[in-house]
Amino acid sequence: MLELRNITPEEFERWMRTESRAHGNRFNHDPEALRPHFDLARSIAVVEDGQIVGGSHSHLLEMSIPGGTSVVAGVSNVEVQPTHTRRGIMTQMMRYQIDGIHERGEPLAALFATESAIYGRFGYGVGSVHEQWSIDKAHNAYARRYDSPGRIVFIDPKDIGKELPDVMRRSTEGRPAVFQRAPHHWERDSRDPIHSGGGQGGAFYAAYVEDGRIDGYVNYRTQRPTVLVNELMAATREASAALWRFCFDLDLYERTEAVKRPVDDPMPWMLADPRRLQRSARDGLWVRVVDVRAALEQRGYAASDRLTLEVRDDFCDWNQGCFELEMSPEGASCRPVAGGADLAINVSALASAYLGSATFTTLMHAGLVDEVTAGAVQRADRAFAVPYKPWTPYNF
Secondary structure, eight states: OEEEEOOOGGGHHHHHHHHHHHTTOOOOSOHHHHGGGOOGGGEEEEEETTEEEEEEEEEEEEEEETTEEEEEEEEEEEEEOGGGTTSSHHHHHHHHHHHHHHHTTOOEEEEEOSSTTSGGGGTEEEOOEEEEEEEEGGGOOBSSOOOOSSEEEEOOGGGHHHHSHHHHHHHTTTOTTOOOOOHHHHHHHHTOGGGTOOSSOEEEEEEEEETTEEEEEEEEEEETTEEEEEEEEESSHHHHHHHHHHHHTOTTOOEEEEEEEETTOSHHHHBSOGGGSEEEEEEOEEEEESOHHHHHHHSOOSSOEEEEEEEEOSSOGGGOEEEEEEEETTEEEEEEESSOOSEEEEHHHHHHHHHTSSOHHHHHHTTSEEEOSTTHHHHHHHHHOOSSOOOOOSOO
8 A cells, every 4th residue: 555645854865765766776965964954844755664756856946937036846856666666556646646736736846857757747848948069170160250358267166156156046037947056066066076186087166257247157077079068158248258268278178078068058059160069959947827817917918919719738737728817018817718729738838838849830730739729839939939948058
């Protein structure tokens, strides 16, 4: 007999070890250092005969959405022990968790999927996409003459929590799907052992400074012949151009690689020969609309219109039905109605349209949206348009 419940403080280390083992890892952290950052009332343990055989957790977070921010349940530590897979435990656990998120009044849930085929059946959809890049030094010239009004300086890792959070905020302003790095995560990163190791290679923080203000930074590692850009944040185009030029021109290295870049990053357009930039895209954040009405009312819109959406949600019956959405740049209202839909959409596809990862037109051509009223798809695209594509550079 399976029992689903919150974990107790005494079970925390065992719960964490179980989660690590399920993902093929050995747990090597200090549980007392981790426990303050886990609200045990938001934890789930699946218990059989006194043994934890599965579990999950959700952090109470704030995520950027079009026009503002939203409370979101950041789902993490999802696992089922290899001895108990293929028994429906994941479905029971997701049901238990989403019910709890809904009862707490949190309109959205989000997660990073280890396996991308799992979460669609629970109503999650792709919320953000990112790219990985690689370019050889012989082909990284800019198309236009580059003159920097600022300078590049190194930042001591112990100072990143003081110097860089504001830069990250300014660099991601107006972009959906972003979680700002928590203070204790900045502290953890500043103490990473990689900063104190000797020998070749290493991790470094360099910042772009103009008029006495830091307008961008890059966190990069070196492993000959490659410079690996882990994170590059730029609040101005001058900072972006200077920081990429710095990474491209480092002596002793013949290639630059970058991870988790936004799909609308301007850097490829700066290159004289953009074909030489190798690009591959993959899903980043997955989002679940837990409360359709609340989620649609808190989002910002680019145009005024009124549309009725028929939402299909087999997992959350409170979302199933038609919703009349009246929207404008000044705000929105949403209410359930008896029928007369303009569009019909599955809740997982709605999640992708919600953040702007995909347009309604794209989703329609993929067979995920049905246009009932002629022209409704184009109207929805205009209202849901976003100036920047969703990007999730940092995992919570």
